[in-house]
Amino acid sequence: MKKNLFKYALISSPILAVYGVSPFYIFDKFTTSIFIGGIIGLSINIFVVWLINIYLTLNYPNLKNWKKFILSYLGNFSFQALFAVLGRLIRAEPKVDKEIISHYLSHPLLTSIAFNAIILMLCNSIVNAYKKSIAEEEVQQLKLQNSEAEKQILLQQLQPHFLFNSLSVLKSLIHEKPDEAENYTIKLSEFLRYSVKAPTKIAVELKDEIEFALGYVELQKVRFENAFIFNMTIPKEAMTLKIPVYALQVLVENALKHNHFTEKNPLHLNIHYQNKTLTVKNNKEAIKEVEKISGTGLINLNQRHLLITNKEIEIRNLEKEFSVTLQLLSN
Numbered sequence: 001m002k003k004n005l006f007k008y009a010l011i012s013s014p015i016l017a018v019y020g021v022s023p024f025y026i027f028d029k030f031t032t033s034i035f036i037g038g039i040i041g042l043s044i045n046i047f048v049v050w051l052i053n054i055y056l057t058l059n060y061p062n063l064k065n066w067k068k069f070i071l072s073y074l075g076n077f078s079f080q081a082l083f084a085v086l087g088r089l090i091r092a093e094p095k096v097d098k099e100i101i102s103h104y105l106s107h108p109l110l111t112s113i114a115f116n117a118i119i120l121m122l123c124n125s126i127v128n129a130y131k132k133s134i135a136e137e138e139v140q141q142l143k144l145q146n147s148e149a150e151k152q153i154l155l156q157q158l159q160p161h162f163l164f165n166s167l168s169v170l171k172s173l174i175h176e177k178p179d180e181a182e183n184y185t186i187k188l189s190e191f192l193r194y195s196v197k198a199p200t201k202i203a204v205e206l207k208d209e210i211e212f213a214l215g216y217v218e219l220q221k222v223r224f225e226n227a228f229i230f231n232m233t234i235p236k237e238a239m240t241l242k243i244p245v246y247a248l249q250v251l252v253e254n255a256l257k258h259n260h261f262t263e264k265n266p267l268h269l270n271i272h273y274q275n276k277t278l279t280v281k282n283n284k285e286a287i288k289e290v291e292k293i294s295g296t297g298l299i300n301l302n303q304r305h306l307l308i309t310n311k312e313i314e315i316r317n318l319e320k321e322f323s324v325t326l327q328l329l330s331n
């Protein structure tokens with residue numbers, strides 16, 4: 001704000017001075033040299049008036065407008081009185097045209113009231129613009145803080161959701177394939193190391209999320225073996241792009257939960273990249289035993305994706321195919 005006040009003072013002072021002195025030049029009261037001297041002198045006069053108002057604005061920000069108005073004019077009139085005294089001294093010089101000097105010195109005194117009002121309005125406008133800017137910045141900061149809080153809440157909702165599903169799988173393996181349960185437990189412990197660090201991040205690089213998702217895929221292959229077929233095609237240059245944390249794991253889990261598949265009719269899950277988007281696609285097989293599904297994972301992912309990218313995930317639910325497309329972010 002201080003910088004803007006002085007900038008406006010430097011810009012407006014000569015402009016107002018030209019406006020104030022021009023009538024004398026137009027009506028042949030001033031010669032060109034006197035006209036230029038008058039602009040310089042009046043510019044200094046107006047700049048001093050600016051300094052008085054800047055001082056009041058910066059040092060008494062909470063002063064009521066009417067008090068600031070009075071102090072501004074008291075300061076202005078005091079300066080103009082001093083200016084007039086100096087003018088008398090100049091007029092005492094016999095070589096100087098007293099009539100011209102009289103006009104030159106009296107005109108700023110008469111116009112100072114108008115100029116001071118203009119300067120006061122400009123000061124108030126600059127202060128109000130500065131306060132508005134600060135207020136908008138604070139609102140934006142509050143929005144960002146609220147957004148970050150929402151993201152953290154969504155992640156906190158997702159962690160127990162994922163852990164519950166993983167433990168359910170482990171429980172099934174203990175009963176159905178006890179030999180595989182130990183291997184699954186080892187892989188699960190390695191997999192959970194990532195999930196301990198992940199909640200501190202809202203978005204991660206694609207390479208990290210792929211590594212996490214592949215760990216999850218390996219866990220599921222222990223259970224489903226050849227009934228679950230996974231393919232992925234992502235170029236190396238896309239690996240540094242950002243994606244919401246847990247995004248791929250949620251989509252893989254979503255495909256496994258919503259479909260019935262066997263080795264004869266396996267679930268095909270494909271992940272492919274195109275133009276800063278990532279699509280996870282799977283074939284649809286009718287679920288024989290319909291369970292009550294909350295949809296927490298996909299809803300949660302959509303909310304986090306919206307907060308991070310300002311776009312919702314793109315869902316295509318066809319008769320024989322289901323796909324979700326995510327927007328990736330540059331670093």
